[in-house]
Amino acid sequence: MADISKITLPTGSTYNLKDQQARNDIAAIQGAISGGVTFMGETSTALTDGSTTTSIVINSATITAVKGYLVVYNSKEFVFDGTKWVELGDLSLIGDLGWKDSASTTYTPAGTVSKPTFTGTSSTVTITAADNTSGNYQPKGTVS
Numbered sequence: 001m002a003d004i005s006k007i008t009l010p011t012g013s014t015y016n017l018k019d020q021q022a023r024n025d026i027a028a029i030q031g032a033i034s035g036g037v038t039f040m041g042e043t044s045t046a047l048t049d050g051s052t053t054t055s056i057v058i059n060s061a062t063i064t065a066v067k068g069y070l071v072v073y074n075s076k077e078f079v080f081d082g083t084k085w086v087e088l089g090d091l092s093l094i095g096d097l098g099w100k101d102s103a104s105t106t107y108t109p110a111g112t113v114s115k116p117t118f119t120g121t122s123s124t125v126t127i128t129a130a131d132n133t134s135g136n137y138q139p140k141g142t143v144s
Helices: 020-033
Strands: 006-008 013-018 038-042 057-058 061-064 069-073 076-080 085-090
Touching: 020 085, 038 057
Parallel strands: 038 069
Antiparallel strands: 006 013, 057 061, 069 076, 076 085
């Protein structure tokens, strides 16, 4: 079966049937991390997606990038695929809770309660002999 990714209409207009750019980006990331990833730290060397810089500075030390090195530059994550840097994401988009294992808070809703007391119909529950064959009926659960 043919792998159709584009179609050109008789009018000459061409349309993508699948997101080829996303597929290319995914393939680049998969290639960059095959064999493993090593987090190296935060670099002061300017990096952009696709840059081929191999000599970078981390903690005042100059290192040569090898395939699988993962670094952070200006809140962006990059992995080196052996030839170029591939941007994985932007850490500045992660809020404060993105760095926590748990969180809690209290919340007081605004507004008023219109029925602060019970306004339903009261009722009496009677246990019949069919329910109480042993004479010691114990309901299950809790009553509040």
